[in-house]
Amino acid sequence: MYPSDYRYTKEHEWVKVSGDTGTIGITDYAQHELGDVVFVEMPAVGAKIAAGKVFGTVESVKAVSEIYAPVSGEVTEANALLSATPETLNTDPHGAAWLVKIKLSNPSEASALMDAAAYQAFISEKEASA
Amino acid sequence: MVDFGGWDMPVEYSGIVAEHMATRTAAGLFDVSHMGEIEVRGPHALQLVQHVSCNDASKLVVGQAHYSGLMTERGTFVDDLLVHKISDTHYFLCVNASNQDQDFEHIRAHNGVGAQIENAGARYSQLAIQGPKALGILQRFSTTPLDSIRYYYFAFGKVDGVDCMIARTGYTGEDGFEIYFAPEHSEKLWSALLDAGSGHGLLPCGLGARNTLRLEASMCLYGHEIDDTTTPWEAGLGWICKTAKGDFLGRDELIRQKEKGVDRILVGFEMQDRLIARDGCVVSIGGSPAGRVTSGSPAPFLKKNVGMAYVPTASKAPGTEISIGVRANQAPARIVPMPFYKRAK
Numbered sequence: 001m002y003p004s005d006y007r008y009t010k011e012h013e014w015v016k017v018s019g020d021t022g023t024i025g026i027t028d029y030a031q032h033e034l035g036d037v038v039f040v041e042m043p044a045v046g047a048k049i050a051a052g053k054v055f056g057t058v059e060s061v062k063a064v065s066e067i068y069a070p071v072s073g074e075v076t077e078a079n080a081l082l083s084a085t086p087e088t089l090n091t092d093p094h095g096a097a098w099l100v101k102i103k104l105s106n107p108s109e110a111s112a113l114m115d116a117a118a119y120q121a122f123i124s125e126k127e128a129s130a
Numbered sequence: 131m132v133d134f135g136g137w138d139m140p141v142e143y144s145g146i147v148a149e150h151m152a153t154r155t156a157a158g159l160f161d162v163s164h165m166g167e168i169e170v171r172g173p174h175a176l177q178l179v180q181h182v183s184c185n186d187a188s189k190l191v192v193g194q195a196h197y198s199g200l201m202t203e204r205g206t207f208v209d210d211l212l213v214h215k216i217s218d219t220h221y222f223l224c225v226n227a228s229n230q231d232q233d234f235e236h237i238r239a240h241n242g243v244g245a246q247i248e249n250a251g252a253r254y255s256q257l258a259i260q261g262p263k264a265l266g267i268l269q270r271f272s273t274t275p276l277d278s279i280r281y282y283y284f285a286f287g288k289v290d291g292v293d294c295m296i297a298r299t300g301y302t303g304e305d306g307f308e309i310y311f312a313p314e315h316s317e318k319l320w321s322a323l324l325d326a327g328s329g330h331g332l333l334p335c336g337l338g339a340r341n342t343l344r345l346e347a348s349m350c351l352y353g354h355e356i357d358d359t360t361t362p363w364e365a366g367l368g369w370i371c372k373t374a375k376g377d378f379l380g381r382d383e384l385i386r387q388k389e390k391g392v393d394r395i396l397v398g399f400e401m402q403d404r405l406i407a408r409d410g411c412v413v414s415i416g417g418s419p420a421g422r423v424t425s426g427s428p429a430p431f432l433k434k435n436v437g438m439a440y441v442p443t444a445s446k447a448p449g450t451e452i453s454i455g456v457r458a459n460q461a462p463a464r465i466v467p468m469p470f471y472k473r474a475k
Contacts, residue, residue: 035338036147038428039404057457059406061146061428062338064457 001028001120003094007070007110008119014094015070017110022071025098026058026089029123034060037089042078042100049073049102051109056099058089071109073102132337135228137164140336149339150346150430153302156331157261159323160340162308163316166230167250168223174243179213179221182240184362184384186375190215195282195299198370199362200225200233205380205387207356207365209233212299214284222295224256224308226352240379255316259323259332260306260343267327268307272296276307290322301340303347304473345436346429348398348469354409354424355396355438363387364440366396366468394421394440398468399452401435405461412455413439413463420445423454429470436470437463 012030185198274287284297426437
């Protein structure tokens with residue numbers, strides 16, 4: 001379920017590192033909690049995002065959720081698919097519905113995040129105590 | 131699951147959009163057992179109902195219901211409700227879950243005529259089945275010819291062998307029924323309707339869809355469009371406010387306000403770009419703050435983002451451009467006529 005080559009945050013974002021490029025999205029757990037996504041607000045190309053800080057919002061029918069950057073860098077691409085069809089975030093959150101691609105300012109930041117097994121354990125514990 | 135007025139209720143079963151669309155195109159099933167029921171009985175029943183509510187209950191025939199407001203002395207809303215006339219000496223009120231006890235207390239405090247009143251919420255469960263296929267699905271379980279129950283009328287009959295009050299009412303803007311029955315039959319009726327309906331596109335619906343459906347149909351929600359600071363004139367509910375019927379709580383204030391005119395009025399609006407206005411967002415007109423959004427959300431069937439807000443009466447005309455504070459943005463919107471959605475006849 002959770003790709004083994006991604007890294008995960010406690011706020012349910014993921015990052016996939018490829019050299020000095022990072023692809024960022026939200027996890028399946030996050031999209032399920034949100035419900036039907038109707039609007040996604042993302043930073044412009046060239047914007048700088050900082051690890052742990054809000055960089056966008058995902059809006060569902062019932063609520064707005066802030067998205068926190070898992071790692072720092074400069075936005076090189078925002079996913080046009082989500083402007084056209086925001087609901088893709090519900091069906092393919094780990095694949096086609098990535099949010100932004102960035103040029104990493106500090107590639108080692110990702111290693112401090114949870115791996116797939118740790119994230120899976122983290123959400124299992126959340127669900128058990130809910 | 132969330133706490134709604136003290137009740138543990140689902141926000142959604144399969145997804146708000148799917149449930150909303152099912153109700154508009156096939157059918158939706160709602161467990162609305164949290165709603166309150168108050169029985170008013172005896173030779174003074176009508177007098178009491180007339181005294182505490184703004185609509186004219188003397189116009190109801192046996193088997194008929196109407197939408198009304200429980201009023202304060204200031205002509206503002208204690209609650210909105212449905213009044214059903216069961217007989218000349220028996221009225222059945224359906225009130226909001228969150229206001230059940232306050233409503234009962236209010237009625238009790240103003241029961242100078244000595245009618246028999248009962249806070250009957252614990253004796254009733256309620257299911258709503260709404261949508262173009264609702265009648266067909268419900269009919270399979272009842273020998274009562276449902277099509278003979280006109281809109282805003284009700285009948286006593288059996289559904290799947292269970293005694294029910296079957297009312298052709300609802301909170302979605304679709305045709306459909308709300309059925310009231312003793313709680314021990316709840317699971318049986320829920321399962322029966324769900325099973326029968328699933329082959330026809332019926333989905334169980336939670337609070338999320340209940341809200342998007344009523345908002346799309348421009349129906350008021352207590353605590354949002356109406357509360358104890360708003361009058362029926364301000365809320366666009368003048369049609370339930372019958373000051374000519376005789377004296378009732380709040381009547382003098384209401385007559386005064388009608389003559390003076392209202393300073394603010396409830397309007398509907400549509401967002402012009404992708405941003406969505408939410409409850410509480412500030413509405414500005416001509417650059418100045420003018421009011422707040424009372425309810426705002428996507429309207430899934432219309433595929434628009436809509437809402438309602440109070441604005442100064444001078445600015446109420448459909449077509450008026452307004453702007454709404456959404457996070458750091460000023461989102462453009464336009465006042466539109468209500469209802470946003472009206473079902474085809």
